[in-house]
Amino acid sequence: xxxxxxxxxxxxxxxxxxxxxxxxxxxxxxxxxxxxxxxxxxxxxxxxxxxxxxxxxxxxxxxxxxxxxxxxxxxxxxxxxxxxxxxxxxxxxxxxxxxxxxxxxxxxxxxxxxxxxxxxxxxxxxxxxxxxxxxxxxxxxxxxxxxxxxxxxxxxxxxxxxxxxxxxxxxxxxxxxxxxxxxxxxxxxxxxxxxxxxxxxxxxxxxxxxxxxxxxxxxxxxxxxxxxxxxxxxxxxxxx
Amino acid sequence: xxxxxxxxxxxxxxxxxxxxxxxxxxxxxxxxxxxxxxxxxxxxxxxxxxxxxxxxxxxxxxxxxxxxxxxxxxxxxxxxxxxxxxxxxxxxxxxxxxxxxxxxxxxxxxxxxxxxxxxxxxxxxxxxxxxxxxxxxxxxxxxxxxxxxxxxxxxxxxxxxxxxxxxxxxxxxxxxxxxxxxxxxxxxxxxxxxxxxxxxxxxxxxxxxxxxxxxxxxxxxxxxxxxxxxxxxxxxxxxx
DNA sequence: GGCGCAAGCTTGTCTATACAAGCCTGATTG
DNA sequence: CAATCAGGCTTGTATAGACAAGCTTGCGCC
Numbered sequence: 139x140x141x142x143x144x145x146x147x148x149x150x151x152x153x154x155x156x157x158x159x160x161x162x163x164x165x166x167x168x169x170x171x172x173x174x175x176x177x178x179x180x181x182x183x184x185x186x187x188x189x190x191x192x193x194x195x196x197x198x199x200x201x202x203x204x205x206x207x208x209x210x211x212x213x214x215x216x217x218x219x220x221x222x223x224x225x226x227x228x229x230x231x232x233x234x235x236x237x238x239x240x241x242x243x244x245x246x247x248x249x250x251x252x253x254x255x256x257x258x259x260x261x262x263x264x265x266x267x268x269x270x271x272x273x274x275x276x277x278x279x280x281x282x283x284x285x286x287x288x289x290x291x292x293x294x295x296x297x298x299x300x301x302x303x304x305x306x307x308x309x310x311x312x313x314x315x316x317x318x319x320x321x322x323x324x325x326x327x328x329x330x331x332x333x334x335x336x337x338x339x340x341x342x343x344x345x346x347x348x349x350x351x352x353x354x355x356x357x358x359x360x361x362x363x364x365x366x367x368x369x370x371x372x373x374x375x376x377x378x
Numbered sequence: 379x380x381x382x383x384x385x386x387x388x389x390x391x392x393x394x395x396x397x398x399x400x401x402x403x404x405x406x407x408x409x410x411x412x413x414x415x416x417x418x419x420x421x422x423x424x425x426x427x428x429x430x431x432x433x434x435x436x437x438x439x440x441x442x443x444x445x446x447x448x449x450x451x452x453x454x455x456x457x458x459x460x461x462x463x464x465x466x467x468x469x470x471x472x473x474x475x476x477x478x479x480x481x482x483x484x485x486x487x488x489x490x491x492x493x494x495x496x497x498x499x500x501x502x503x504x505x506x507x508x509x510x511x512x513x514x515x516x517x518x519x520x521x522x523x524x525x526x527x528x529x530x531x532x533x534x535x536x537x538x539x540x541x542x543x544x545x546x547x548x549x550x551x552x553x554x555x556x557x558x559x560x561x562x563x564x565x566x567x568x569x570x571x572x573x574x575x576x577x578x579x580x581x582x583x584x585x586x587x588x589x590x591x592x593x594x595x596x597x598x599x600x601x602x603x604x605x606x607x608x609x610x611x612x613x614x615x616x617x618x
Numbered sequence: 619g620g621c622g623c624a625a626g627c628t629t630g631t632c633t634a635t636a637c638a639a640g641c642c643t644g645a646t647t648g
Numbered sequence: 649c650a651a652t653c654a655g656g657c658t659t660g661t662a663t664a665g666a667c668a669a670g671c672t673t674g675c676g677c678c
Contacts, residue, residue: 149631163555163594175658186633191659199439207659208640216551220614221463221561221589311456315403320615321461325565325585325607343583343607345565349461354403367565367583374460375560389661415628426663431629447629448670 150185154193157183162202162213173203173211223374225321225349227307228284232276240278243301244335245271251287258350258360259289268296270306273335280336281369286361292353306359314353322348323372328364336366343367390425394433397423402442402453413443413451463614465561465589467547468524472516480518483541484575485511491527498590498600499529508536510546513575520576521609526601532593546599554593562588563612568604576606583607 148156161167174182179190194211197203204214232239249255249269256263268288273280286306288296293313301309324346333340347363388396401407414422419430434451437443445451472479489495489509496503508528513520526546528536533553541549564586573580587603 151631159557160594163557169552177658188634189632191661192631194659205659206641208657209642210658216555219465219547219551219556219559219591221461221465221559221563221587221612223461223463223561223563225461312409315456317403318616319461321463321613323461323463323563323585323612324610325583325605327581327583327607341567341581343565343567345563345585347461365565367567370564372461372563373561376558391661417628428664429662431631432661434629445629446671448627449672450628 150189151192151196154179154183154185154190155197158193158197159202167213169213169215171213173213175210220376221374222376223372225347225372227305227311228274228282229305229308232274232281235276237277238275240275241302241305242273242275243270244273245269246297246301248290248297255287255360259287260357261289266290268293270296270301272301272306274305276369279369280338281365283332283335283364284361285364286359288359289357292356292358306361310351310359314351314356314358316351316358317354318352320350322346324348325367326364332364336364338366345370345372347372390429391432391436394419394423394425394430395437398433398437399442407453409453409455411453413453415450460616461614462616463612465587465612467545467551468514468522469545469548472514472521475516477517478515480515481542481545482513482515483510484513485509486537486541488530488537495527495600499527500597501529506530508533510536510541512541512546514545516609519609520578521605523572523575523604524601525604526599528599529597532596532598546601550591550599554591554596554598556591556598557594558592560590562586564588565607566604572604576604578606585610585612587612 158173167173173194176187176190176194179185180187183190194203194205198205198211202214203211205211229239247269248266251259251261251263251265251267253263255267256265259267261267268290270284270286270288272284272286274282274284284306288306288310290296293310295313296306296309299309326344326346328336328338328340328342328344330340332344333342336344338344345365345367347365348361349363350360351358398413407413413434416427416430416434419425420427423430434443434445438445438451442454443451444454469479487509488506491499491501491503491505491507493503495507496505499507501507508530510524510526510528512524512526514522514524524546528546528550530536533550535553536546536549539549566584566586568576568578568580568582568584570580572584573582576584578584585605585607587605588601589603590600591598
């Protein structure tokens with residue numbers, strides 16, 4: 139069997155990947171079906187076993203296949219689809235639209251963690267944590283209210299930053315490179331204080347993004363980001 | 379140099395990955411820093427170049443490093459963080475909560491694509507497309523209004539499905555395995571008709587998820603999913 | 619001083635070989 | 649008939665060697 143023409147300039151491992159993915163997407167190999175073994179593919183496609191192995195490993199990492207040592211390679215069950223959304227630095231986002239970014243710091247201090255904050259940061263109640271409340275503006279109009287708790291162990295110098303010139307996002311990216319994150323997204327009606335700060339009516343729908351991040355084995359931050367629904371959206375596009 | 383103890387039972391390529399990631403997360407190698415070459419790592423760590431290569435390639439695929447043939451390997455600039463959110467089959471989600479799922483089909487028909495729908499599906503205006511409008515219930519309460527357009531070329535049998543027993547999501551997962559997806563998430567105020575169908579007041583905030591998917595090179599579907607804010611949220615957690 | 623070229627170092631890719639570890643199936647024994 | 653074991657086939661991992669292709673740097677020449 140020969141591989142499809144037009145792909146012969148691609149590296150061999152990529153040709154193997156394309157060949158198998160093509161069979162899967164066309165329905166020739168439905169989910170659960172057993173994919174030919176590495177040795178079978180080696181013989182039929184004419185590439186080395188290590189080349190075939192690389193192709194199968196990468197397709198497995200991308201979610202298309204599952205492999206079990208000794209048993210074989212199978213087409214993966216369709217797992218829940220994902221939305222991959224970019225969570226960018228709000229300042230960069232605004233500036234790239236050609237708009238003016240500014241911010242106002244309402245609070246930046248040490249606090250003693252209550253049971254809720256402690257739980258969210260994976261710390262003991264009573265531990266000292268950092269707490270900031272910052273309003274972000276686009277062309278003078280409020281676009282995000284950022285209420286953030288930070289674990290001092292992960293970013294000890296958090297309080298000494300100038301968050302008028304950099305955002306907490308920028309600072310934490312450098313101070314505590316992200317290795318794990320959790321997000322919850324909801325549509326909410328803002329409480330009166332939040333509505334006031336965002337300069338919207340209490341009936342305006344808001345997009346709430348709650349996120350926790352970890353760096354290595356260390357909890358870094360818990361943030362509640364509230365956005366007026368008509369001034370902010372999340373967007374993402376991904377491919378396998 | 380020896381690798382950290384306690385990791386010596388891991389495969390060699392994993393030990394190399396852990397070693398490098400540890401240096402990155404500790405800040406020893408800040409973003410932009412050049413990582414020792416494959417040959418240097420081969421000599422210092424005592425593994426083969428192919429083992430080192432596999433570790434570096436995987437860290438690159440995971441977003442930690444960037445590599446340029448001839449130039450070297452560098453610690454990646456922190457790219458925009460991502461939220462990875464599961465978009466599950468609404469019926470499964472409801473049933474796994476121990477609740478009762480049901481649905482009502484308001485519309486399921488062929489239509490001629492207007493310029494908007496055609497644009498969203500990457501088709502010519504005037505092309506025939508499928509259009510369904512379905513309300514999903516949890517314990518008798520509306521939880522999602524699904525307004526969906528489907529490209530017949532990708533799912534020719536769409537109209538002949540019984541969407542009381544399976545959801546369009548389930549059907550399309552099998553008929554057109556997803557290879558690419560795009561999402562937009564917003565908080566909106568529903569129009570009167572949508573509010574009526576969802577049994578909410580027109581002032582209730584709603585979470586709107588707009589998604590387009592592709593299978594291979596073929597556009598599959600464009601869906602607008604509207605959810606009462608107090609009855610639905612998106613959640614996701616990922617790690618590198 | 620600038621440009622071009624070559625050498626050296628880098629990553630990208632491929633193959634062959636080897637051994638470890640796990641799964642499955644068939645045969646044998648009790 | 650059931651259980652166990654062995655053989656064969658599978659994937660997992662590692663290494664050595666090879667060649668291609670790209671980048672960087674230094675040197676020589678104009």
